[in-house]
Amino acid sequence: MANIRLTKYFNFEAAHALFGYDGKCRNVHGHSYELYVTIVGPIINDPNHVKNGMVMDFGDLKEIVKSEIVDIFDHATILNQNSPHIKLAAQLREHMERVLLTDYQPTCENMLADFAQKIQRRLPDGIKLHSLKLHETPTSFAEWFAEDN
Template identity: 55%
Template sequence: MPKIRLTKEFRFEMAHALEGYDGLCRHMHGHSYILAVTVIGEPIDKQGHPKLGMVMDFGDLKRIVNPLIVDRFDHAVAVMANTPTHAKLREAGFNRIEALPFQPTCENMIQYFAEIIKANLPVNVTLHHLKLNETATSYAEWYATDNL
């Protein structure tokens, strides 16, 4: 049976600040993120199965990624936990703070997203790769083959 890759794009708006960074990104700023999720698997070939011919229903992929990533991070501020920036945001009353155990760079965020998605996929489907655009011309990529 052939292996087929499926890709679904997800979009969200998120702000972040890079604590201790030596450039402009140390200041809080936002991005329009595009997360492309590519999974791989064999199409279901069981006659009578409601998903016959599909590797995975795109709707099922949305039911994984939207609540665990998009709904969580959309219009949130991502910062490294237990830093001065995190404390200032809490003191200022921000209510959509994602305090993470790592610097919220594009590279770290994509690795984090990969772990979340991998843990929630059906057993017959594997995460192949992710692409996370932070801007129209800047992105990070994560491939399962690079992270065995």
């Protein structure tokens, strides 16, 4: 049976700050993130199966990524809870509801590693996460590949 890759695109807006960074990104700033999620698996070949002819229903993949990533990160301010930014987070929470504290520096690279774990644990049996691509800007992105991990 042939393995097929499926890719679904998502986007979300978020702000972050990189504590200890030596450039402009040490300041709170925002991005229009673009996330590409690629899974791989065999085509279901069972005329009695409701998903016959599919690897995975795009709607099912959308539900996983929306609930694990987009609904949490969209329009959030993302800060490292292991940095002095935790004080800023407390102040922001007085005025904003979407302040997300991570246990990592919220770089594009670390966000991808986090997203990969969250998505992988929700995929059905036989379906593997192949890759993720996260654009922070139109010209800057990071990629995660299962074969590298």
